[in-house]
Every structure is written in C-alpha cells, then in structure tokens.
Amino acid sequence: MTLAKADLIEAIDRVTAAMERDFDELNAADGALGDGDLGVTLTRGMRAISDMKDDLPDDFGMALFQCAQAFTKSSGSSYGTLMATGLMTAAKTLKGQTEFDAAQISNLVAAARDKMQERGKAELGGKTVLDSLDAVAQATAGLDAPDALADAAAQAVDQALDDIRDKPATIGRARIFGEKSIGMDDPGMLAMQRIVKAAAAR
Amino acid sequence: MTLAKADLIEAIDRVTAAMERDFDELNAADGALGDGDLGVTLTRGMRAISDMKDDLPDDFGMALFQCAQAFTKSSGSSYGTLMATGLMTAAKTLKGQTEFDAAQISNLVAAARDKMQERGKAELGGKTVLDSLDAVAQATAGLDAPDALADAAAQAVDQALDDIRDKPATIGRARIFGEKSIGMDDPGMLAMQRIVKAAAAR
Amino acid sequence: MKKILNNPENYVDEMLEGFVAAHPEFYRMHGDSGKVVTRAKQAKSGKVGIVTGGGSGHLPVFTGYVGEGLLDACAVGEVFASPSAEQMADAIRVADQGAGVLRLYGNYGGDVMNFDMAGELVEFEDINCTTVLLADDVASAPPEEHEKRRGVAGMVYAFKLAGAAAEEGRDLEVVTAVAQKAADACRSIGAALSSCTVPQAGKPTFDIADDEMEMGMGIHGEPGVWRGKLRTADEIADEMMDRLLADMPLASGDRVSILVNSLGATPPEELYILYRIVKQRLDKAGATIVMPLVGRYATSMEMSGVSFTLCKLDDELEALLKAPCDCAFWRVG
Amino acid sequence: MKKILNNPENYVDEMLEGFVAAHPEFYRMHGDSGKVVTRAKQAKSGKVGIVTGGGSGHLPVFTGYVGEGLLDACAVGEVFASPSAEQMADAIRVADQGAGVLRLYGNYGGDVMNFDMAGELVEFEDINCTTVLLADDVASAPPEEHEKRRGVAGMVYAFKLAGAAAEEGRDLEVVTAVAQKAADACRSIGAALSSCTVPQAGKPTFDIADDEMEMGMGIHGEPGVWRGKLRTADEIADEMMDRLLADMPLASGDRVSILVNSLGATPPEELYILYRIVKQRLDKAGATIVMPLVGRYATSMEMSGVSFTLCKLDDELEALLKAPCDCAFWRVG
C-alpha cells in the first residue's frame, strides 16, 4: 500500500491536535526533568506546519523538507532541532516521489534515528527520543499493511517507555537527574509516543 | 497620687508585651492603608526601651528622654518620629523630677499632642494619632485617681476610634485612600489604643 | 518568604556592609550615627553638597546614587522607614564643603519630619540648607494638590540634574533652583503585579491575586487608582502614557527623557516590550526622546511591576542630563 | 502569571524591538533570519569576531553583552530555546571581519547542535570558526565529567576576557585560547527560591514551597543538588563558597574575581548581604578580590535566587578583565 500527500495532511492534523491537547503535560514533563518548554516547542512546530499544509508541494521529499524547515524556524530547542534533522533525512530519501510504499517506513525511521544520533551524539539506550524511534524502526520492519504498521508503531512507543523508564537519563538537561530520573519518563520519549500514536491514528 | 520610676517600668513592660502581641495586626492595618511597617516600628521601639529599662535614671525627665531617643534610633517611620517628639515634650516638662502627680497626665498628653502637631503639620480631626491623644487629654482632664484616670484614658482611645472611623484619612500614606478609608481604622490610632490601654493596664 | 537574609533586624546593616565592601571605589560609611554613606572620594571644596535620605529597599535609590555628578551623601533608613534626624544631620555635615547643602528627597511624612529636625540640628553649625521635595507620582493626588504627591522614580532625574549643576560649581541657590525645576519637570506612574515583603514584617505588604494588577501603586505598596485583571503590555503602557501625558501634555518638538523602570522582579525583557509602545507614543506626540533609561533605577525589593517617569527637558536640563556622572549603578559620559 | 506581555508568541520579537530602540548607540538588528543582534558600530577590519547565541530570558545574557571589548554579534532564540542554525550563521557572517570567528556559548544540547549546523553552513563561505563552550556550573556534574556541565554565569567573564583579547587585535588562535582559559578558570553555582515562567508555557516551570529553596539549580530551572527549607543568607553563602572552593581550591595569594549574581527577582540588597560573607570567605582563604561584580548579570527572568561565579585570574586574565568594554549593561574603563 502507498501513502500520498492526503495521508500526510491527515497525519499533520492529528499530530497538531495531539500536541495542543498535550501542551501542558509535555511542558510539565520537561519541567520536571528539564526547562519546561517541550510542549511549547512541539505546538509551535506543528502549528507552523499546519499553517502551510495546504500549500505543501506534492513531492513528498519537498513537503517533508518544508516541514523540517518549519521546525528549524519555529524553535531551536533540542527537540525541534532533532525533529528537523529526522524530517530532513526522510525528505532526502523521498525527494522526487509523490507517493511512497508504506514498507519503507521502517527504513525511514531508522535513517532518521541515525542522523539524529549523529547530530546529538547520544547513545541508544540513553533514555532519549532515539530509543522511541529505534523501537518503532524495529517493530515496523517488514510490515506494509497500514493497520499492522500503525499497531506495531503504537505498541512500540508504549513499550519503549516501559522498557526505558527505570533507566537513568544520560543526555540533555535530564542527565543531571541521574538516579533520580529512574521511574520517570523521558519527556522526549513521551512526546514521541504522542506523535507516533497520533500519526498512526492510535 | 504620684507616679515614680517603678510605675514607668511596669508600663514599659505592659506596652512592650502588647506591641509584640499586636505585631501582625498593626502591620496589616498599616499594610491596608500604608506601607505595612507600623508593627515593626513599635516592636523595635519598645524592645529598645525594654532593653535599657533597668538602667533608666530616676529622673523622670531623663528617663523619658532616653525612651524618646530609643524611638529615634530604632526607627524613622512617621510614627516613631512622632512618638519620639511626644516623649521628648513630656521629658522636658518632667526634667529634674523623680516622681510626678498623676493629675499632670492630661497636660502632658496635651503638650505632646501639640508638639507632634507642630512637627507633622496635621490637623486635629484629620484621622491620625493626634485625635487619639486629643481624646485622652480631654478625658483625663481634672482626674488624679489612678483607676479613674486609667478608665478614662482607655475609654477615650476606644471612643476616638469610633468617632473618627467614618471620616476619610487626610494625612500620610493613608491620605491617598480618601473616601475609601471611610470605615477603616487609622493604623496610628489603632496603635495608640493598644499603647494607652496597655499603659493603663486596661 | 522568598528572601535571602539572616536576622531581619540586621538586614540593612549587613546590606550596607556588603555594599561598601563591593564598591569601595565609590562609597564609604561615615559618622557615628550609623548608616550614612558618602562618596569614597570627597568632592572638592566649595562644591554645593547634595544629600538625600529615605528608607531602604529601593536600590539603587537612594544610596546607590551617591557619586560624582550625583549625590554627596545619603542617610539610610530601615526598610521603608526614614533615617533618623541624627543620621540626616551627619549626612548633611559630611556633604558640606562650605557652600551649603541641598536636601533632595521624596515627599514622605517620616522623611520630611526627620529632615526638618536634622535642619534644626545643623543650623547651630551654620550649615546653610535648602530643601527640594520630589512629588512626581501622578496617581497619588490630582494636579490641584500636586504638592501632596508621593516622590518616586523622578528622584533619579532630580539627583542627576541637580548633581550635574553642583559638580559644575554652581552655587546653592542655582543648584536648588535646578533641582526644583527638575522635580517640576518629572511625572511618574507605577503599576504593580505583586507585593514585596518587608523583612521584619515577614509577610507580603498586600495581597493581590495571581491574575490581578494595580495601576498607580506607590513604591511601598501604597494604593493606586484601580485594581483589576492583568492587562496586556500594550494596554498597560498606553494607560500609563495617557495618565502622564494628561498631567503634562507634550507639544510637537518637545524634548523629553523617559525612564521605564522595573519595581524589582519584572525583568528587562518586559521593560523592552513596554518601551516599544512608549517610544511609539512619544514619536506620535512629536516629542524627541533624549537618553531613555530602561532598567532598575528605583525599586521595591522583589515587587513585580513597572513605573514610567517622563522628564521634560529644556536646554539647561538636557545639558545637565548628558553631563558626566559615575556611581556603581549609573555612568554617563 | 506575573508577567507584563502581549501575545506570548511575540515576546522575543517585541522585546528585541524595544531593546534596539532603547539602545541604538549600542545595538542593531542584522540579517534576514531575524533575531540577530550586532554592534551598532561594526568592529574594525581584521579583528577576530566573537559570536554567541542562546535562548532568551537571561538578560543581559546573551545579547546585552554585544559591544566594544565584548561580543560582535548574538543569535537570539525564543525563551530558553536555542536560536536556529540559520540565525547563528547570520551572526557568524556579520561578526567576521576577515580574521575568523570564535563561537563562545553555553554547553546546552540545542545550542551545540545548532552551532554545529551553523558551522557547516559558513564553512562554504570560508569563514574560519573555532568553538569554546562554557561549562562552569559545578552542581551539574562531578569534576571527572566537567565537560558535561551546564554553562551559566561564567559566560560573563568569558565574554569579557575573550572580548578584550579580540579588541586588542590578537588572532583567532590566541583569542580562542584566552576564551578557553577563561572558561576553565570559572566555577559557578546557583540557588533558587522560586521558579520563573516561560511566557508560552504560562505556568511556573517548577513548583517550590514558599519556605523552600533548591541548591545547585540551573538557569532554566534544571535540578540542583538538594531541595529543602530555606536557609539563612550566611548558610547559603557558606555552602555555595564551600562547593566552589572544593572544585577549585584557592591558595593564599591567589587573585580572583567573583560575581554575585541575581537570577532575577532577588534584589541587590540581598546580594550585598551575601557578598559580605563571600568577601569574608575569600579574605580568609588569603585570596585577593579583583573587580567584584554584584548585580544582575545572567538571569532567568523573574526567578528568585542567586548564583556565584568564581574566576581565578593570572596576569593575562587580570589585565583583560580590567581592559575597557562598553555595552548597555556593563562598562569598564
């Protein structure tokens, strides 16, 4: 099954709505382990994307490139920069295509994860958004049926939170919490759970 | 009947205790119409007097002079300055005496009132401490029996508050409240009620 | 109480100890009465002295403005309480270089009574004194009773302008006239969002809800003209400018300075958001802004809020405003 | 929310508009990416450029320190968010006078990622760039992992010292080495009594009881080393000095500067109460204090609290500290 611009726009709508809904929760999660702006970062980014969604080009790569730019321009917090990096990576792969095979999703997520790792120099298992993406990449490998993909991705972001919750934070502002962060969710992983589930309509 | 140093020291103890007791209440009353420091002013002043009470000279004038100085040094707020002015006036009259006739009290208070008026340039009836002193001076005129004096003074400070409550403030920080101060007690009159009643053991 | 202190009784003494230790090039303590601050380097003989005094809790007002081209000495009171007459007399004595001393301070009962008493003390010593009172807070009395107004941040301009005149060697009469002209040229208004806490009281002076503000509040928490829901920065700035301009209308071509002042906690970021509108308003009135001041010049400890002070200049005042001055908080030239 | 603002979305843009309008003699905006501030008067050709960047909400840090003897340009982010790589590239471009540019900023993930990306952008334009990161907050990692520490008020010294070296005409290598030496010479620690509120979040970043404090908190409300009952000023100052001196012991005869900094709402009165103990401690250690700084140099909007930064000087750094500099918030010489 293939995905086209209409699917992207629907996903944008759902993610934007989810970020508005979770604004306070994400700020609070980031406030507990960081500087309290993660909800701000994500609503700003998604609003900027939403504002231009009707003008997005049909070329998937160009469309994702513009989404990446929206994040770059609307916020320079770590998460915004990482989101932009990940989107840009997918944009490069999909450049020139007006649709793409859902079976590519696992590879696209894996590539985004790798570029974001290069940019942010965090380890896998370090309790960051990378761990959520890694779980999604693995869980979606080999799938191309939309429901199976959506279910697998949604389950993966939940599972990643459960698996990592009892590890200590190692990166970003949360690192300083060390042992104290055990049992707490990483705000970036929490945000990715909401993003992926909204995108997957789960 | 005559009053001597022992009476002064007992009065100091009672007034000091009353000011500690009413600390928050006087700050709050001044906070509502001024800058919230009247309790601070009076506890500071009375503590300074209390600290030196055992070393007070027998000469009543000299003793009151030192009390006035304690107020001058411990606080420069309006009330502290006015208290110092009033005490200094009495000190001048009583200089050289180790005791004095209780019948003088009315005149001493009246003289203090006049000097304080000269210093602060407020009118009588202007809703200030002057009105309390004026009431005391009038109510105690012609009395010399301790109980009668104490009763009259205590009643006078109560009565003054009742009489003046519904007038607007005209002086000091409270003036700006104008009509809004109608129905509220002037903090300085409230303080004088507590001082006089404590001094009179009423 | 969100305050860092030891025994509240020692708040001012310890503050002053740290203050002169941190800035020995500007300030030193003087005299036996305690809490009198004077210039580290005494002014030259024959200069008119300028003293001020008032309660603590307003830094840089009052004592921060002791310095070249500004004040000679300051008597420092407890928080929000006047210094004593003795301290004021000591400040006058050290400020006197033989040419007399101007007492330049805010219109508050305690300060007036004590400076009057101080004057009676130094009269015996043949020190010639004059007085100019700041009464610039338009919210505290109508124009007909302007002499009853509270003195607030306009003080900063008066210190600067009179200080420059004294430093130039003008005599007591001229310095006093300049100070009076400066005081008359200033109009201020404040708006508060939260109270401060007097250390010894230990509780906020007044309660105000988290979404409320008070227009016209004084720098000790004295009441303003209305209390209501917090408005936007633009609305607040517009109302404050309306009130100032109603009291002192400006004509096209007028030259003014304006102080956009934080009462303490309000950060410079918010002052700049306000200054944006202030400048638009003055531009629209056709006035030219000379040396705008944006920052913390006259505060109420940790109170949230702002004040605006408009100072209308003539050639003499403008030259004095631009003349050099130097203290730990303000340097010109 | 005790903040004076309009739409929180416009907080930083309106702030910058007022900022350059209030201080046109110091600052101007530059470039198309928005929110890049540079000197009103460009530095002379051949001078090494110094740029910084970071989130808003810390005035005078970052952009306030653009000025002679300090920074050349600053990329300004939203509150507590890094500027974008494009803005940083614009800042680097305007700062370059042909002698290369030092990127001097705090160790925060977002800023590092974006300055790295900006470097990749300007590489194509043959601008030679170096990087020095401030990582001076001793509460944020043990000495073994000092490179992971947060960058806080030590920045102020680094800007000053590297800025003076650049103004003297040293080359990029030397300026970078000076900046690194300055960064290595600084140790900071903060203590917070209340949170600030990110305008767009609209709520305090963290909750803290009225009688509580947190030792070691970062300038965005990042966690510290303990939270507990509010202590006295002397106890707080002592613990902060203990932590700094444990990390960077001083020997008798050492020369240091110290910054006693308000995080925002804490008034200068309280800073002086703390400075009293700071000076006693340094005197006791036999160290000589050079040019102590007491005031608001690196803030978190309206947060209550303080930080101390100790900067150990050698002859070179001391001369650079005393060299002239000028901006709207700090002037030396």
Ligand SMILES: Nc1ncnc2c1ncn2[C@@H]1O[C@H](COP(=O)(O)OP(=O)(O)O)[C@@H](O)[C@H]1O
């Ligand atoms: N270097 C990094 N590598 C990967 N993920 C990171 C990195 N730094 C931060 N993150 C993720 O970003 C989240 C915080 O995002 P954000 O609030 O934007 O950071 P900040 O406000 O500190 O710039 C973290 O919870 C973590 O998941």
Ligand SMILES: Nc1ncnc2c1ncn2[C@@H]1O[C@H](COP(=O)(O)OP(=O)(O)O)[C@@H](O)[C@H]1O
């Ligand atoms: N000029 C004056 N004449 C008479 N009484 C005055 C005068 N000014 C103030 N008072 C009295 O002092 C009280 C306020 O005292 P205080 O709190 O010490 O004033 P402040 O803090 O404004 O200096 C008022 O309630 C009033 O009774």
Ligand SMILES: [Mg+2]
């Ligand atoms: Mg964050």
Ligand SMILES: [Mg+2]
């Ligand atoms: Mg009072």
Ligand SMILES: [Mg+2]
């Ligand atoms: Mg008072």
Ligand SMILES: [Mg+2]
């Ligand atoms: Mg951030």
